[in-house]
Amino acid sequence: GAVVSQHPSRVICKSGTSVKIECRSLDFQATTMFWYRQFPKQSLMLMATSNEGSKATYEQGVEKDKFLINHASLTLSTLTVTSAHPEDSSFYICSARPGQGVYNEQFFGPGTRLTVL
């Protein structure tokens, strides 16, 4: 199946710093990628939809100025958590789907665990 990578896999940072997470589709092009967040023992919640060449679409309650998304190419989307605080500590997962068919499955990255001290 198609492969999606994320980097870094784990990051620990101090409160107030910014952290960038990369999501890459390795063997396919993705005009749309998705960013999810998962708190411990909870399910995945969609944060935003990343569109290549245009602005991201954010879900209600997600601050676009805090979670900056850049989809610079058909294989790369980045999520930057700006001025991170301990409550931003979470597991961030991206996904992408090759093609636009309604039966295309999504492929998920391995996730990035962010810990803000």
Place this chain on the structure above:
Amino acid sequence: SQQGEEDPQALSIQEGENATMNCSYKTSINNLQWYRQNSGRGLVHLILIRSNEREKHSGRLRVTLDTSKKSSSLLITASRAADTASYFCATDASDTGRRALTFGSGTRLQVQP
């Protein structure tokens, strides 16, 4: 917001037994997918069932879909200790254009050796 609700929230069984997890959703869908997640790890795609399909098999997995009841079930037969994980259903809604998946609340499965 969460669309899917799963039950049970937690399930503990003995190796060799079957495990059944259920998922309900609220809107019309294009397809429904099941994923497995080991603790602290990424998602593993298990199976996708289309809205016009009623049942699908893959190895020890059997998935059913009832669009009239907006529900799906995942059956794992002859469970193994390695099946211990959280299982999520995820729906691809047909009445939105966004194409993101909406995840259920998940079932934590514990298979005792």
